[in-house]
Amino acid sequence: MIEIEGLTVRRGETAALTEVTCQVPEGGITAIIGPNGAGKSTLLHAIAGLIRPDEGHIRVSGTDVARARERDRAMLLSLLTQSAGAVPRLSVRELVAFGRWPHHRGRPTAEDARLTDAAIERFDLEPLAGREVEALSGGQRQRAFLAMAYVQDTPWMLLDEPLAALDPKYTRDIMDRLRSIADDRTTRRSVVIVLHDLSIAARHSDWCVALKSGRLHGAGPASETMTSGTLTALYDTPLRIANAGKSIVVVDGD
Amino acid sequence: MRGHALSLIGLVLLAGASLAVGATDLWRGDLDAQLVLAVSRIPRTCAALLAGAGLALAGVVIQQTVQNRLVEPGLTGTPEAAMIGLLGITLVAPGAALLTKMTVAATAALAGTAGFFALARYVPRRDPMLLPLVGLIYAGILGAVAMWIAWTTDLVQFIGIWQTGEFSGVLRGRYELMWLIAGLAVVLYLLADRITILGLGEDYARALGLNYRATVLAGLAIVAVNVAVVVVTVGAMPFVGLVVPNIVSRLWGDNLRRNLPLVAMLGGGLVLAADLIGRVVRWPYEIPAATVFAIAGAAIFLWLLNAPRKRRHG
Known part of the structure; x- marks a missing residue:
């Protein structure tokens, strides 16, 4: 609550x-x-x-x-917000993987990689996983950020x-x-x-x-x-x- | 990884050329080749590599922190603040050890950069051109303060030396402080993920559990020390911190865990190349590396602004 x-x-x-x-x-x-x-x-x-x-x-x-x-x-708590600055040049997979950062703090385990893959799959981002976030449409971009928040678990x-x-x-x-x-x-x-x-x-x-x-x-x-x-x-x-x-x-x- | 390998090969070739090229001919001259190498050529080559790497890394940290790709150490008042610090210590204790001068310059640079970061929080983000313009004015004001102090105390000569970076004065025993940059590069690499996360913006950085304030402060300290070391030993070199991170970001993205070594290598390589060109075009006289870099850097930057972006991730 x-x-x-x-x-x-x-x-x-x-x-x-x-x-x-x-x-x-x-x-x-x-x-x-x-x-x-x-x-x-x-x-x-x-x-x-x-x-x-x-x-x-x-x-x-x-x-x-x-x-x-x-x-x-x-x-x-995980967050999805509107960022005012430049969108970082990260691939969708790299961005989503940062959602695991609070858990591994720089030392990702196999479990972190597995959960990242699962989130990418859950949000149907596989075809976009290698694309850059900057190059996505608005809706796809929100889905990527949502997947990042989701994988923060x-x-x-x-x-x-x-x-x-x-x-x-x-x-x-x-x-x-x-x-x-x-x-x-x-x-x-x-x-x-x-x-x-x-x-x-x-x-x-x-x-x-x-x-x-x-x-x-x-x-x-x-x-x-x-x-x-x-x-x-x-x-x-x-x-x-x-x-x-x-x-x-x-x-x-x- | 191909980028890493290519950069490394390019760097080795450049370093080889840098050792071979200069006013004295290594093979036919009257001077002992070994002595020339040890006293002048090797220190000069290392200094150029370290200066380039240090400024490029400082540029990345600043750009990620303020989420703006058009900002660099020369647009945050960092070198000007370092000069004010240097003038101060020169006036108060002219005979102070180099390390003391360096510490004062780095502290002043830190304060100057912190001032810019504080200012940046109030600059609207909508137009990315606004922040660099604010930085230009801010740096201009600090530069004017430095010039005024120098003018009233007859130290204008020093300002001239600090303002144009060039490597002809680099000799064994007079540049070793620059190895600090190599040490800080290692520290920065350990922080690579955190600096990338800063690029997502303060809200995301904090939501991901980053101690935002401490991270920004650590980044700022690295920027200040890198720039101060360069200003103290070889003089300021604008454009390096702007051009190099933009090239790397454009070609390989912003994942710094992967790309920080590329930034350092490309920065070092380009500055060394600028120094080499400066040594060759008017042989046996020299053109400052900062001047060569500014000309080439401006051209590269114009190309960067308009070049189409193509990048795939593996």
């Missing part, structure tokens, strides 16, 4: 997050939703221990992430907008893969994901944390949190949950 208590994060004068208190249960997919600038990404980075809270604390499976050693945290996977700039086919591909990871009883991984697209969140998440202007708007099972009423209040625009065949979509209200 992730326990967040009285979390406040300041960015200079303004507060990015104010007294956020909520819980994220183990297992399944938890979506962090909210309007632009609500503090979704900040919350995810704070959970990952990459931002130190100004007040309050975050415990992930009992560990205070702000105080944990980097290497202990790397055994607990942590109970929690934190993903910051992994669907940004992906077309519907890749979006669905990534979400289906996350579902199969979250549902895998043998590995028992929990996925926390920042999502922009409400229909995706409604369709694929089990638990939902909604933020608005840096404060908690609501947290709970997705079926209870993602209702026409709460979403309308959250986004200040009329929204309605509609059933389209088997899937749920969020559409303009009225």
